[in-house]
Amino acid sequence: MTPTIRTFLLIVSLCFPVAVTAQSLFSPAVTVNDDVITYYELDQREKLLSAFGTPGDLEALAQEQLIDESLKLSELSRRGLSLTEAGFERALTEFLERNETTENDLYRDLAAAGVDSQTFRDFLFANTAWRDFVRQTYAGRIEISADDVDRVLGQRTGSSAKIQVLLSEIIIAAPPERMEEAMDVALQVSNLSSQAAFEDAARQVSALPSRANGGRLDWVDLENYPPALRGLMLSLKPGEISDPLPIPNGIALFQLRGLREVNRPATSGGAIEYAALYLSGANSGRAEAEAKSIRNRIDTCDDLYGIARDMPAEALERDILPVRDIPEDVAIELAKLDPNEVSTNLRRADGDTLVFLMLCARVAEPGAVEEDREAVRNELRSARLSGYAEALLSNLRASATIVIE
Numbered sequence: 001m002t003p004t005i006r007t008f009l010l011i012v013s014l015c016f017p018v019a020v021t022a023q024s025l026f027s028p029a030v031t032v033n034d035d036v037i038t039y040y041e042l043d044q045r046e047k048l049l050s051a052f053g054t055p056g057d058l059e060a061l062a063q064e065q066l067i068d069e070s071l072k073l074s075e076l077s078r079r080g081l082s083l084t085e086a087g088f089e090r091a092l093t094e095f096l097e098r099n100e101t102t103e104n105d106l107y108r109d110l111a112a113a114g115v116d117s118q119t120f121r122d123f124l125f126a127n128t129a130w131r132d133f134v135r136q137t138y139a140g141r142i143e144i145s146a147d148d149v150d151r152v153l154g155q156r157t158g159s160s161a162k163i164q165v166l167l168s169e170i171i172i173a174a175p176p177e178r179m180e181e182a183m184d185v186a187l188q189v190s191n192l193s194s195q196a197a198f199e200d201a202a203r204q205v206s207a208l209p210s211r212a213n214g215g216r217l218d219w220v221d222l223e224n225y226p227p228a229l230r231g232l233m234l235s236l237k238p239g240e241i242s243d244p245l246p247i248p249n250g251i252a253l254f255q256l257r258g259l260r261e262v263n264r265p266a267t268s269g270g271a272i273e274y275a276a277l278y279l280s281g282a283n284s285g286r287a288e289a290e291a292k293s294i295r296n297r298i299d300t301c302d303d304l305y306g307i308a309r310d311m312p313a314e315a316l317e318r319d320i321l322p323v324r325d326i327p328e329d330v331a332i333e334l335a336k337l338d339p340n341e342v343s344t345n346l347r348r349a350d351g352d353t354l355v356f357l358m359l360c361a362r363v364a365e366p367g368a369v370e371e372d373r374e375a376v377r378n379e380l381r382s383a384r385l386s387g388y389a390e391a392l393l394s395n396l397r398a399s400a401t402i403v404i405e
Contacts (some may be wrong), residue, residue, distance in 0.1 A: 032067055033366055033402075035073075045112045049115040064077040069130075071396040072095070072127075076130070091124055091128040148380055149380070153255065162223070163261055167256060172252075175249055187244060189201045195196050198361065200214070217336060224327070227323065236254075239255070248327060272331075272359065274334055276317045278315050278353050279356055283345055290354075300340055318360070330355075334359050340359065341358070344357070
């Protein structure tokens with residue numbers, strides 16, 4: 001517990017001795033050795049986690065985090081270590097830059113969620129101080145060799161186990177004027193509790209052709225999806241439905257039906273070459289007929305140049321982009337395609353322009369080789385530091401006296 005909170009609790013106890021009972025917000029909820037965690041601190045941490053959009057059982061996670069932070073701060077105190085004010089300010093600046101916000105905006109948003117600014121500062125202080133201590137203590141013990149990096153890269157580029165996901169999808173059309181209405185529908189869908197209910201909702205509200213079979217997709221390599229979606233999918237348990245995900249002119253929801261590992265040759269890298277041909281007349285049905293005709297006349301992306309010969313230059317786009325830089329709705333469609341396959345699910349210009357989307361190839365991202373080596377080196381270093389940190393924290397937990405009221 002920080003000195004600020006201890007001082008506040010002392011003032012409360014002196015001024016209002018009758019009000020502060022065993023059941024009050026400021027009475028002990030957990031005791032960790034000689035440190036007390038109050039119900040107020042638990043409530044504040046739960047609200048902070050909610051404001052950060054943290055998934056899972058927030059009540060249990062808040063308690064676990066505060067117990068761990070109490071152990072960390074006690075260990076740092078025992079070693080005579082602390083975070084300097086300059087160190088804290090650097091950590092705060094990094095947090096603000098990473099989240100593209102300002103200190104005033106951050107505290108304003110937290111206050112709107114019922115979170116006191118000191119709650120956030122305590123959270124940042126404890127975890128930054130512990131991170132710096134772990135780095136200073138263990139970084140010198142870690143050596144990442146070229147062989148270590150080669151071994152990881154070899155596993156990624158050879159034939160190895162890959163994660164595949166079996167999903168059902170719903171895309172609710174949501175032009176700007178209908179976004180609020182669409183979000184209300186999406187929130188109702190996200191609270192459904194069965195596969196049958198999700199499939200029924202897909203048939204009723206999804207804008208994609210997959211609605212005909214309840215939104216069910218085949219197995220897809222997880223790495224085909226944008227990085228943000230991979231984390232979302234891995235956080236789901238079979239049967240669970242994602243929170244609504246805003247995409248251009250729509251809202252996406254996914255239900256995880258299965259997860260598996262398969263041995264498959266690796267793809268060429270982290271970028272996608274794709275083509276998009278924009279066909280007007282979707283509202284009248286003319287674009288759908290034209291798209292069907294084009295699909296029957298082409299085999300590869302190169303064939304689209306002949307199709308677009310007499311169209312305006314902007315009618316055909318062809319790009320090679322890292323998955324992370326592709327518009328989310330386009331990336332979701334491309335994830336489901338193999339090279340030379342086509343999607344006609346997307347619309348632009350208030351629904352009147354059909355996007356004839358074709359996957360050309362999955363290719364190595366330009367300049368990615370050296371970046372990959374450094375990224376792997378950092379991943380290995382972070383993993384080993386995390387291992388040291390968790391081992392130390394486990395020992396602290398094992399020797400601590402923790403009493404939960």
